[in-house]
Amino acid sequence: MSETHAQTVGFVRGQMLPPAPPPVGQSGPIRWIRENLVSNWFNAILTVVSLFVIWWLLSSILPWTLNGIWNAGSLAECREIRDARGLESAACWAVINERWLQMLFGFYPIDARLLATLFYSEQLAAAGGVEAIFGAGADSTARIEFVAQMRADLGNTIVFFFGYWRPLLALALLVVAVAPVLYGNLPRKMLWFSLVYLFVAFFLLWGGSVWLPILTAAGFAASFFLARAVSALSGALLGLLAGILFFLLFFFDPLGLVGLDLGLFPVLPHLRAVLDAAVPLGLSFIPSDDFGGFMLAIIIGTSGIVLSLPLGIALALGRQSDMFIINKSSIIFIEVIRGVPLIVWLFTASLLLNYFLPPGTTFDLLLRVIIMVTLFASAYLAEVIRGGLAALPKGQYEAADSLGLDYWKAMRLIILPQALKISIPGIVNTFIGLFKDTTLVVFIGLRDPLGLTNAIRATGEWNGIYWELYIFVGLLFFIFCFFMSRYSLYLERKLQTDRR
Amino acid sequence: MAAMSAPPREAFRLSQLLYDARYRSLTIQVIASILIMLLLVELVNNTVTNLAALGKDISFGFLWTTAGYDINQQIIPFTSQDTHARAALVGILNTLVVAVLGCILATIIGVLVGVLRLSKNWLVSRLMGVYVEAMRNTPLLIWILIVFAVMTEATPQPREFREGGSASMILWDSVAISNRGVYIPRPVWGEGSGLVVAVFLLSVIGIFFLRAYARRRQEATGDQLPVLWMSLGLFFLPALLAFFALGRPIGLELPELGGFNFTGGIQVRNSFIALWLALSLYTSAFIAENVRGGILAISKGQTEASFALGLRPNRTMQLVILPQALRVIIPPLISQYLNLTKNSSLAIAVGYMDVRSTLGGITINQTGRELEGMLLLGIFYLITSLIISSFMNLYNSNVKLKER
Known part of the structure; x- marks a missing residue:
């Protein structure tokens, strides 16, 4: 049949037709609308409903926002201006205009x-x-x-x-210090600055003598290098002991525990007195009570994040460990911390901590909060990281063992890099949660942005205002948290080694 | 050959405690337990010293003394003459009420948002994305404060509801939203209402039997009963019939404006509404993400396979996708319930009288028993968490893939 057919065809086209554009209904915006908005009747209804919702939201929010009044001394004045302009609704941004410095920095001088x-x-x-x-x-x-x-x-x-150049400089340096941690293509040498930054930030924010942070940093560095030098000479164990001994003598008074008082230890205050007398350098000291506003959220959040990650990893490893006591104590710690709300822990820190410390110890409230938030977040992190550890195939552990790596090397080189990679979304979610939870410190008397909001709402001028203040604070938090969640997506994509 | 079988016994050297993997874990554990012991001893010692210095002792006797304060929302009767223990119980019930209602509403909103976020409709999925991101990236406390501020500042005063006032009640004059709270009708249980409730409960049990019967029948004969319609009928009809046959024993007491405030009905306080709505909205965003993740986790091949078997789309969802997706969704869902329950302690922001405000707040302030009060509070939350997470473990072990 085909042969006869071939012979009956009188003409076969010798060249290709140029490609024609698809029909109008099958391309461009029309096709997109047809596929994404009105593919069937149910979808069409959904589209109409959501268009209505969007219209309703925008028609109430946009005029209110854009007609906002930026210059006024009080809410009553705002309303007068609004009525004089004949507007139906207008935001009173004047309160932000007047108080934004306070919302950012609290009563920081x-x-x-x-x-x-x-x-x-x-x-x-x-x-x-x-x-x-x-x-x-x-x-x-x-x-x-x-x-x-x-x-x-x-x-x-x-x-x-x-x-406010001190907190601003601290924030700017924070960006510099965090950058090499976040983005791997920056020079690795910058990580040294990240370490030094801890002390720089302390000095900038709290002020006082410049020698305290310098000596503290020097003490840490000296303990570390002493440990390294001694272990090169006479074995890892002796090195570790030497490092610990130096650290204790530098920062604490270990002999005081057994009743010996040589008047020589800890070394730090003596050195500091000498240096202060010789070269008095420093910034004016600012007590933690003056800290407040969004700055407080950033300080608590950042220190909590930095401190809770190593602790969380340690707890997760402890929970995975087959040593009975380590395992059980990690489990008890994690479950007790996670089972009780953060507020209760914060109240414990503010009400009860004095009972648990040696009599006469006073403890900065901000420091207590940072410690509590750190412990809280580390328990959650430990669970997230444990999930990552459990998700690794057993072969990875066995491969590390068969290469002859010891426990710490296996963890550091084989297990943790993979486990942490798997748990990145969870880790970042925990960090976001930690950052959001910093608002809870308002209940134990720290002046966080929401506490300041309440204070502003309690003044005569701004009594009765709420949306503007909450939107301002909410936006600040949103920007930071949103950045974190986007960064975690970026990191996930970057570290994805399979399915390239 | 026999001569080679026994390896030379090495004498035990002290350095083996550190360098021999067989003994090292023992060394570490001994050191760790000594350190933990020292820490505990130090803590207890300090506490005892500090308490002695303050002239305090540890005693839970305060629980049985008169509380002397009022609680504005009570599930069980409570007066200021009752004991601190009863005040704590009222607080616990208030916590549980807001937690349970919050979980229900959060699940409803969360599932809806999660499914809509997967919708092919571009507009809807974007809208839900905005909702989820806005909720997830701002602190819960802000939402609680916003809802509370709206409820107290933007709602009309009760006197606005008078004749000629600017406000009116909604839902056929049965619900009033005012700045003193939301007033809803109170059910009045008349003669014979117990019978109606009994009929209703029986028909709910009947639904389960109906479903079991329908499944057996389908497996035996292949016929499908219209289970959904029959269940719906069974759910409503018998109870309604009994209700009208007995002469409508259950009535409603509507809130009415008397004097400066509403009388009758149930007053739902603004503090409760704020906490409940904010907790639900906030948690629903997280639940939505779990639902979305769970549905996405089922590979497309499952849908295609079930289409290839000739199942319709809704049967595919019901029989293939959902059973697998639920396995992924439910564990994180339960941990969201746990978070919601713990977050309900934010009641402090709006003055809702939960267990933290009664036992962990006023009782502590009145008796000066911080240590005991916080301990009891912590134990309550810990037990609640353990119960909820044991449910999760039970579920997990039930749905775990049975692998060889």
């Missing part, structure tokens, strides 16, 4: 002396010079009046950049 010398020198000279104003102590009336006048004259932006 500004560097008034720097501001005055830089931007207010004429008035400073007129008032009698630097010493007349700033020499008399922080509580002098002249100084308080001068600073209040200066803040009002300079405006929030200049105060933000120059009055």
